[in-house]
Amino acid sequence: MKELLVFILIVSPFMFAVLCSIIKSDKIRSFVVLAMGIILSVSSLLLITKVPFSFSPKSVFTIKVNHIIEVSDFLLLFLMLFFAFKYKSILIRIFVIFQMVFVSYFDFFLKQNHSDYPTIYCDHLSLIMVLIISIIGSLICFQAVPYMKEHEHHLNIHPAISKQRGFFFVMVLFLGAMNGLALSNDMMFFYFFFEVTTICSFLLIGHDQTEVAIKNSIRALWMNSLGGCAFIVAIVWIYSQIGTLDIQEIIRTYGNAKYYVLPLALICLAGFTKSAQFPFQSWLLGAMVAPTPVSALLHSSTMVKVGVYIVLRFSPVFKGIFLSQCVALCGAFAFLAGAALAVGQSNGKKVLAYSTISNLGLILACAGINTPAAHTAAILLIIFHAVTKALLFMCVGTIEQHIASRDIEDMRGLYAEMPITALITVMGVITMIMPPFGLLLGKWMAMEAAARNLLVILMVSLGSALTVMYWARWAGTLMSDPFAGKFKLESQPILTWIPLLSLCSLASVLSFLAPLVYTKMIVPDLNSNFIPFDIHRGIFENSYGQFPVVPLCLIAILGFGVAVWAVKSAASSRIVPPYLSGAQTAEPGTFTGPMNQLVKSEARNYYLSRIFGEKRLTTCINLAAGVWLILMVGGTL
Amino acid sequence: MITDLVLAIFCIVFVPVLGGFISGIDRIITARFQSRVGPPLLQPFYDVIKLFGKEKVVVNVWQAFCAYCYIAAASISIVMFFFKSDLLLILFVQAVGAIFLVVGALSSTSPFSQVGAHRELLQILSYEPLLVLVVVGMYLEVDSFKIWKIYEWNEPLILKLPFLFIVLGYALTIKLRKSPFDLSTSHHAHQELVKGVLTDYSGPFLGLIEIAHWYETVLVLGLCSLFWATNWIGGFILVAITYILEIIIDNVSARMTWRWMLGYVWAMGITLSVVNMVWLSLV
Structure with missing residues (x-):
């Protein structure tokens, strides 16, 4: 068989x-x-x-x-x-x-x-x-x-x-x-x-x-x-x-x-x-x-x-030798550098690419830390990253074919045009950075496992904050629109919907089942008597940390229900144009300015390209990473 | 189970009251610094009650969604704090609230909201790593991320982690929206961005955000109190002194730019954290 x-x-x-x-x-x-x-x-x-x-x-x-x-x-x-x-x-x-x-x-x-x-x-x-x-x-x-x-x-x-x-x-x-x-x-x-x-x-x-x-x-x-x-x-x-x-x-x-x-x-x-x-x-x-x-x-x-x-x-x-340290440091560095470069990008696919490099760096850092808890983190990250990232790529692909652009700025107000795809994308972003979803569970484990390693935890904590920044920016942009409460559902081929919806539900359901995944799929492999986490009532716990996956999921479902109810009830409330520091006109996004002239308001996202731009960072990062790699390979001689 | 539920409900109800009082005291002391009489102690409550009486007006229905998510995450993080749960996780849950505040503001097309939201993101970017480093420092000392282990520790953490307490002070100043870090929105009328990240929130939704801010205030002050967790008097005094210092700093400093904030806070925060952690590993 x-x-x-x-x-x-x-x-x-x-x-x-x-x-x-x-x-x-x-x-x-x-x-x-x-x-x-x-x-x-x-x-x-x-x-x-x-x-x-x-x-x-x-x-x-x-x-x-x-x-x-x-x-x-x-x-x-x-x-x-x-x-x-x-x-x-x-x-x-x-x-x-x-x-x-x-x-x-x-x-x-x-x-x-x-x-x-x-x-x-x-x-x-x-x-x-x-x-x-x-x-x-x-x-x-x-x-x-x-x-x-x-x-x-x-x-x-x-x-x-x-x-x-x-x-x-x-x-x-x-x-x-x-x-x-x-x-x-x-x-x-x-x-x-x-x-x-x-x-x-x-x-x-x-x-x-x-x-x-x-x-x-x-x-x-x-x-x-x-x-x-x-x-x-x-x-x-x-x-x-x-x-x-x-x-x-x-x-x-x-x-x-x-x-x-x-x-x-x-x-x-x-x-x-x-x-x-x-x-x-x-x-x-x-x-x-x-x-x-x-x-x-x-x-x-x-x-x-x-x-x-x-x-x-x-x-x-x-385990326990210089090489392991090097892998951990290289990985943590890639996590930080990838996140920093992603902040500077407005091209959606590039953001995804850098975020992939960044997440893989975190997984490598876990492999380098080389404790059972870190291995658990690495495997969870592999699983959840695969699901969520595939979902996000498919979303961007679908969006790109619809609006003929992959730039985040062009996705402004996408919710009005492609409500379902936009919502699925936002869901993907949420599963990427927020508890109780699997990727954050993995990141939490990774950080707790890395806490004794000063340089690694320093880079991981900085990278983690940068990660939040580029994802939150993207999710907000998708939702931004003078939204009038009525929209028409977009139509897509059934073979587009099946993968999108199944991956979206997989990302959330699998997070709920993370304790099960851990006991059935990860523990048997650790081949040591030391079990990094105990599971009781859906709570990951060990001597130094605690992550109540299932309780948090239940609370999240409850909170989500309340928030959806809030959206429903807000739909009946008065919807007004945003504040533009002048008398509003009938045309959206414009106000009457000085001399009775129409002024068009416009805002774009911060990409901080002077700090996090590719041109500025890539050379330094490559150099630093190259030196690390030479040190890693050469140091073993 | 029942006692847990009672504790949870108690802190969901009680914490905003505490936060409101802190805010009221803050406003009175600030007014005295500025030779004003200031509002009555209960003014923050009057404000919020009035907001809840207003008509529901939104720019975009997602604002309502985000306001509810913000307050949900803020209250869950404080409940977890009272349950003496995992500190790192509490930070992550708290971050969820902060992110939803930003996403809600980004969902409006007003440039004021947009720029405010991006400044809020930069503030998150500045303080989030520092909070993580503070928590890691605590872990290095007590060998656990769980709060109840800190309460069991037999000496105040501030003796071993003095620099990390200063680092927490930076995060606290940003989180409390105090000058020089009140970039995205501030309590005072010196915002050239109208009301920054809060510009397009109004009525009951603004009220929710105000309450969520009280939860967050109590949470960060709770983090401060952990530095003197051996007895509650010490903790209280530490928090009181810290808060008075925050008010003084707020009043004597001007608001700075985000570039300065990011550079200064990261440089100081990382240096002080590293110094403290290295010192911790040596003694």
Whole structure:
């Protein structure tokens, strides 16, 4: 049964992807995507009862799995080399050839044939990743169906030369690769899927084939190849020391002081590039040019989570050493820097991108703090961030197609035009920053776990205040309008509503169930006798902190009910134009000023670009982060 | 369970009364500093009662939503304080109220509200990290974020955390809307932004916000009292002295710009916090 489920989760997306690429009819292709999404979600849910397990699949379609991986590794690298030559990128050529050398050295000289360890391993951490990828990833693919139709219509692409087949091929393939990554226990398998996600993201970012898209996709490719280089060096190094590729075995034995720490630092470096931590953030920002479902897929559920996943996976190994401290500091710094840069942005998608980097930084900081409580925080943050961020990206995508802009200033008064989408977006913002929702629960845990680490807590507390600032500003802007009480509901395709509404309810319901998620999914994984939090009556409690999730949720529901009643009753009250320091005129937003002239009032948001602008901060931040990274890798020598 | 409920209802009812009295005393003392007689002690209550008698007028229905959310979050945070719950969480809940106040003001298109709201955000940005650092400092000393652990501690925290008390003073000044930090709205008539963040709130909704502000006042003063939690007389004296100092500062200083506020408060707050925490780890 579990073999079948794993087969469905990893291999079937590859088959569905091929189907997507050969089906010409849009309708049938949508149906295939829908079917795949449902199958993936159901199988990932069925997997819950099976964990933990491990096994070693010998062959797929009578071909040995190891051989498939070995051959595909080279095929992938050759494909990358092809792109390197096609786009004349020196950096990519260097990185790819470097990887080829190491992979060949490993495969032909170093590797001994004794694969008696399980190549597939699934514990609760992997399971959480698989659930996020399969459910949220599928929802994103659903939303991509109407989005891409509108997108191509908008770009005036004739249906006959539609590139949707290629698009869905990569999107669906991506889900399979991600599942493979989460479930593999063999470093080479992991490396293979890591590279697949790299090439997929390259193809997706470059999908529109505009000049900017190509430029940004190349940048994404070289940065992620750098991560791949770090990873393959780490593999070769570790294998030459302890002679195994079994990740669980490596985690068990490698904590020993007699081995070098450098490969671990390289693995962290690979994770940092994938998670677009500073100074590698530019590929993620560049990914904005792609259609929004791509951004949602890269930023929320999948790609960027790989980075934090590997660091979190290997974090028990570097517990209590210098590297751990470095990861914590780098993460906390990224949390602060990402939040600061997000404050300076009025481009909605960029705000989301920086906020993603910032949140991933917090997760990495938790991995670096490396206590059971911090791990709990990290996993909760991964789950809730995936849900909420996917939701917000989809909202921005939907809004963008409607108002043809992604600038926050243009979303002023969106409530009057797209009431439901605006409300869902505001709900997304609320679940992002407010108790009792899951992300704040995670942040609370992270802060309490970090309290002994002066620099980390300092950066996290500053970053947290900045985070509040850019989200509150956005939510307020969406609601701002001389609102007259009557609005008409907007209409959207059903495949837009399903993902939006289901993610919105998931974000809130899952917060309510956070204690359950914790006891069922996180505690079994901590594999220590020390349990970071006791749960009683829905209250997280330990010796130093207390977070009453369920009581707060109940109070929040009550308060929400009262506030909704307040809106209903306020609708009957007199609605007046805002104060404008002069006699109001019939035209909204204008008043009679001096000399009986009409004066138009206008206000824009503060973006504080002189303090938090990209131009001002990026160089300093990159420099600081670069120095930290060099210190992290160099300090382990 | 029943006693919990009684305590919760008691503090929801009692705290605004306390906050109103504090506000009344504040107004009288301020007037005396300025050689005025000042309003009667109960004036804040008269004001709020009058506001509730007014017609409901809104610019945007979301203002009503936000006003209710503000008062809900403020009262929940104070109830949690009385239940001696987790300090960090109390700060987060309190922040929810502050955010809804801003969102409500942003939902009006008036430039006065908008600029006021952004200044309020900058004020939140200035004081929020400081409050977190103060709470972290308390944790480093008593090894817990829970308030009842602080009450069990056998010496006043101010002896070990003197600088953090000053840091809390900055946050307190901003939170109480006192000069030089009364950028978004102030109690006195020196606002060139009309009434800043409150410009477009009116009638009963303004009344709700006033009450919510009383809750918040009591909450931050409660935080102050934690620095002398060994007996209530010490706590009371500490809070009284602090508040008198706040009024003096309010009267002798002019309102500054947000750039100065952000730079000054972060620089002073972070430096003092770090000094105090490092010192704490050394002794």
